Amino acid sequence: xxxxxxxxxxxxxxxxxxxxxxxxxxxxxxxxxxxxxxxxxxxxxxxxxxxxxxxxxxxxxxxxxxxxxxxxxxxxxxxxxxxxxxxxxxxxxxxxxxxxxxxxxxxxxxxxxxxxxxxxxxxxxxxxxxxxxxxxxxxxxxxxxxxxxxxxxxxxxxxxxxxxxxxxxxxxxxxxxxxxxxxxxxxxxxxxxxxxxxxxxxxxxxxxxxxxxxxxxxxxxxxxxxxxxxxxxxxxxxxxxxxxxxxxxxxxxxxxxxxxxxxxxxxxxxxxxxxxxxxxxxxx
Amino acid sequence: xxxxxxxxxxxxxxxxxxxxxxxxxxxxxxxxxxxxxxxxxxxx
Numbered sequence: 001x002x003x004x005x006x007x008x009x010x011x012x013x014x015x016x017x018x019x020x021x022x023x024x025x026x027x028x029x030x031x032x033x034x035x036x037x038x039x040x041x042x043x044x045x046x047x048x049x050x051x052x053x054x055x056x057x058x059x060x061x062x063x064x065x066x067x068x069x070x071x072x073x074x075x076x077x078x079x080x081x082x083x084x085x086x087x088x089x090x091x092x093x094x095x096x097x098x099x100x101x102x103x104x105x106x107x108x109x110x111x112x113x114x115x116x117x118x119x120x121x122x123x124x125x126x127x128x129x130x131x132x133x134x135x136x137x138x139x140x141x142x143x144x145x146x147x148x149x150x151x152x153x154x155x156x157x158x159x160x161x162x163x164x165x166x167x168x169x170x171x172x173x174x175x176x177x178x179x180x181x182x183x184x185x186x187x188x189x190x191x192x193x194x195x196x197x198x199x200x201x202x203x204x205x206x207x208x209x210x211x212x213x214x215x216x217x218x219x220x221x222x223x224x225x226x227x228x229x230x231x232x233x234x235x236x237x238x239x240x241x242x243x244x245x246x247x248x249x250x251x252x253x254x255x256x257x258x259x260x261x262x263x264x265x266x267x268x269x270x271x272x273x274x275x276x277x278x279x280x281x282x283x284x
Numbered sequence: 285x286x287x288x289x290x291x292x293x294x295x296x297x298x299x300x301x302x303x304x305x306x307x308x309x310x311x312x313x314x315x316x317x318x319x320x321x322x323x324x325x326x327x328x
Contacts, residue, residue, distance in 0.1 A: 022317035023310065026327050044295065048285075059286045063294050070298070111305055115298050122294045126287050225302060232309045235327055239316040242324055 024235035032228045039221035046214040054211070060126035061211070063119050069218035071116040071141070073226045075179050077109030078148065080230070085172030088165050096241065097234075099165035102172050103155050104233035108226055110148040117141060128192065136185040137193035144178045151175055161241055 025033075047065035054061035084102035088094060120138070121131040132138065155168045181188075186195050207215070285291065322328050 022314050024313035024317065024327065025310075040299070048292070048295065059288075059291060062291050066295060066298050108305075111301065115301055118297060119294050122290050126290055225306075229306060229309060232306075232313055235325070236309060236312045236316060238326065239313070239320045239324075242320055243316060 036224040051214040065218040069222040074112040080105040082176035085169035089169040100237040136189035
């Protein structure tokens, strides 16, 4: 295989299997991937099939087996972003690995929040009769979504990798403060959204056993998916950074190579000019 | 099932979204992996 830039070409060993040397897959990620697919299958079976309908919400409760796990895993993802950002910002080594983990985790968390908002809107349509209300929980969740879109935009601003890491680390550590705001918004303000059924302050879980199990399956499935995605995305980011650095090195080398012949050329021109002057002077 | 369109549609939308993300990440990994020598892949 060849690319347009021969300096960036590495021999492809062929084939599409994860063992072919290309890609970000390893034995560990394949195991996590298979476990994720199995867990997702279980989620569909329990979420849509085995779990009973709710007395009040009826069948719409089935959407909550996706809605609740995705926002919990988004909380986890943004917490990982904040911790990784802190490790980069306050750490002595300033390892870009922490920055890449923070960025990868934020990307996945943002997608999960988007899923939460869309599924929540569908659930709201069935339960409340409207897709959207400017309710405290919905509004703070939308605000969190926009904040992390901003975080991802900041990561794409120009500059060196260290500049990217520093500015995004600051935002990552501040943005995480929205999680308690979102979670406790239903208690802080009058809200249409129901209060926490599982992670409430009283510690009591007021759910049917099979419903709770379906929710548990959802949490496991999306946790595995998060883990699989964050590993792969972090590795992709490491390769992007490496190729960025190498591209810069190559550009500098090419520039230096341009400068040397040009300087030789200008010396040669200067010599020709001197020679011409000498001819005019009649000294040659 | 009541409101099957909304409920099944919600699940389908979720799985399509996360599958698309996973596919993009794997594809980017394969594309970039061809330009990066194995010694620079810390996971190898």
